[in-house]
Amino acid sequence: MGAVTDVLTDIWHRATTAAPLPDARVALTAAAVAALVVLVTPVWRVARNVITIAHEGAHGLVAVLCGRRLAGIRLHSDTSGLTVSKGRTRGFGMVATGFAGYVGPGVLGLGAAWLTSRGYGVGVLWLVLVALTLLLLQIRNWYGLWSVLVTGVLLFVVTWWLDVRWQVAIAWTLSWFLLLGAVRPVVELQADRSRGRARSSDADLLARLTGVPGILWVIVFGLVTVGCAVVGGRLLWP
Template identity: 35%
Template sequence: MDQIIDRLAPATTTPDLAGWTLLAVLVLAGVAATWWPAWRVLRLVVTLVHELGHALVGMLCGRRFTGFVLRSDMSGHAVTVGPAHGAGVIATTWAGYPAPGIVGAGLIWLATHGWSAPALTALVVGLLAALTRVRSALTGLVVLAAVAGAASLWWWGEDTLQAWLLVGVGVLLLVGAWRHLGSMLPRIEIGSDPGVLARATGVPAALWVVSFVVVLAAATWVVVTVLLVPMGA
């Protein structure tokens, strides 16, 4: 029990993320998010966060999260039950594309401030909860792999290693969020999130895409600002 409690607490000192190791982590994360053989697998992690973003915001808006699926072509679908109209369903639909960037920036901020262990704890708990809502074998495999990776790092990783890897995951999610958004352009399909939002609100789909860009740009600014400090800039 003492060991579990120790692994729930933030680091007593800020992890040392300066130097070539951090640069190597950033480069590897960037390669993982852009090199096709790696991206074709890791993009499912970005899709997972996208769909869970829909689910979390839906539940915060009072909707009931009933299940979700991930597909190998980078698409997915999360189902929340509630009113068919109103602010809740709009917020739920909007949340998907910004979610990986926001989560990525949050992980990097927490990692660089010594909060890797609590962040990993929250990830494990959230993923275990999500596991009860999977609706396909591929979805279950991805969630189980994410749980295993996060739990292993939480239990066996020391503070600096946890911070390095969370920074890497954060960069992967942020770059992946931009890639997901870019893959939707230049043609916005009627069944895409901004297409659905346009039909529901009358606001052009392009403006919804702009809102995604603004949020991801803010997340990118946070990440660059946070990482400039340990890199000595």
Template identity: 35%
Template sequence: MDLNDLQGFAAEWWARILAGFRRDPGLEPTALELGVILAVALAVSVPRANWRYFGLFVTAVHELGHAFAALTTGRLVRGIHLRFDQSGAMMSRASSGARAVWTGFWGYPVPAVVGCVLVWASFSGWSSFALSVSALLLLLTLLFIRNGQGIVIAVGLALASGLLVWFAPAAWLGHVTLAIGIGLLVGAVRDWLNLLSVHTRRRQQLANSDAFILARRTGLPAILWLAGFAVVIAACCLLAVAAIAAAAGLLA
């Protein structure tokens, strides 16, 4: 592939991204379609073999949540580390007080928030828009990665999102968006349960816990921060379930 081919590919990909900024008819799935979508979402997010890979995506969203929260307070994001063991870190200009607390909170809840938004987008006709925005954000993530494993993960996610934008049939965009959204919600619950186990059974890992770090910064018990994460995650799950139930005709 020569330079002209690469330029042509990039131009076509960009055109498809721009074409995605539209609203289509919302997903109106049959019961069978909903069952298949749910099965796919659970298949990528529950079995340990598949979670090894999908969990990397959830971790990337987690760290992007910290980064976005930092940017909303005016903090400079210096970089993001992602690792194959599904750990990660977001580095920003040092600060204290409410800005640091705000940044530290928005990690674990963000995959659930994004998942809920994707579920809503699938039923409201914004699937194409959401996937185009996601592809651009994952591509921009490459600018902030500061470690080798993170580069591999970020490149893989950017390629996956790019291929999705390129090859996913328009008729299936709602299905894909819903499956990813449910997967992120399941992933958020899994990560929270893993964090809870750090505070109950694997306390030697406490130093890396967002709840522990927030407790040290604020003087409030870590259990309150765990509860705060849980409230946001649970609210997102309930909203997503309500949206799915309404689409399935289970709500009057």
């Protein structure tokens, strides 16, 4: 029991102790790496799984906060996902749950950028690891289980064994990736909608629930994600 307490105390100390901020070269490299991951399509197809995890996690979190009962989350190999919650089929809770997905990664990135820019990048990594652990309990398919487990294991290796300077650099890169990576799915969403391939998208679900056209919801998604990227980018820019 004493050993477990010592480990938890050590983790708490690491997560809550401010680390020195990286120099301008590291900060700019983190931004460049994140941008390349988002812009280079073959790399993006793999990395997009992280955005999907954040997307579905946001659906699940808001559903619970609105009093809905979370029934499970599925993540698919084509980087799509599905979050099922039970409760009223209409009303504020359902609208908020549907809205949270596309803006979730950007909002998470903004929060990560705020903490990271104040020296708590290591704490951001531990918070994300805890969130992945909680999310794992709600996964209901094998690919989703594999996706969250691999992401969590990689993050645990970073937080437990790497030097704090590397941890800060990775937190900086992750923050940039969430901020920039939140925007591309919104663009892809509208591209799919224009081809008639996204009739069950979050925007179209919200259109059916509220009567507001789906394209307006896509625009709102875009404004929120771009806004988060701009504000978060200013926090992270050296």
